[in-house]
Amino acid sequence: MSAGHILVVEDEPKIAQLLLDYLERDDYSVSVLHEGSDAVDTIRAAEPDFLILDLMLPGKDGLSICREVRQFSNLPIMMLTAKVDEIDRLIGLEIGADDYVCKPFSPREVVSRVRTILRRVQQAPFIRGESKLSYAGVSLDVERFECMAIDTRIDLTPVEFRLLQGLMERPGRVLSRDQLMNLCYADERVVSDRTIDTHVKNLRKKLEPTLHRVLIQSIYGVGYKLD
Structure with a gap:
């Protein structure tokens, strides 16, 4: 049984394949897009459980995709980027990303963060248990x-x-x-x-x-x- 459906939007084939391999090893179902033009439509149609989104993409950049997705979905979003400036990270958070990972990264750490965020969302943990x-x-x-x-x-x-x-x-x-x-x-x-x-x-x-x-x-x- 799949642990959840992860959509990876990453234009570098080696990085996309690395994420796919490690996520599938952890029992996730993974789909990959290599450019951003169709990302929002794919998210609407496929309704993934988690989105891993590169910042710099051909067709449409990750910030634009994140901004559009937040207009209709609370889907957990992790952004990937080669940019390390704090301002870039804060912009991603400001428009609704849940996490931010800078390249190069450890694929094991990415999987661990995905697992942690999904567990919080799926279990809806609350301090005193109020519904x-x-x-x-x-x-x-x-x-x-x-x-x-x-x-x-x-x-x-x-x-x-x-x-x-x-x-x-x-x-x-x-x-x-x-x-x-x-x-x-x-x-x-x-x-x-x-x-x-x-x-x-x-x-x-x-x-x-x-x-x-x-x-x-x-x-x-x-x-x-x-x-």
Whole structure:
């Protein structure tokens, strides 16, 4: 039985084959595209469980694909890139990527990260086990992985969902960036404070136009809380 369907969009055949070999060895079903033009249509049709997406692609680049996918899907996305500048990584996170791996990379590490992210999404792990949470006009259905702001459905990435859930589990309590990083990245990977700031910024952009108020409050030098 397949552990899940992974779509790899990577224009370098050797890298694509390496990922395919290691993912299939871990019982995943893998499809590969070598250019970006048909990626969004393929995602709509095939509905993969996970997307591994190269940043620089012929036809359509990875950032554009990620941005389009986030308009209709919460599909977990890992971006691959040869660029190592932090700004490139943060741009990927800002438009909805869940993880970011720089080339050259260890294929074993990629498989491990895929497994960890999928396990979180599929098991919907939550701190105290609540199936539904609500606060100040926002509700989360953790079993269905759905977020509603008043009567409007809000599409969140898995990381955004976990971050918001962590804050809603502790209304009024200030959570430090380190605490939020532990909630969002249970595999203890090293991410910067700016990564959490970017996810909070994205949540605000998605929630506040509907709520017409500031929901997530910044506490200078400490972290964030629900207002």
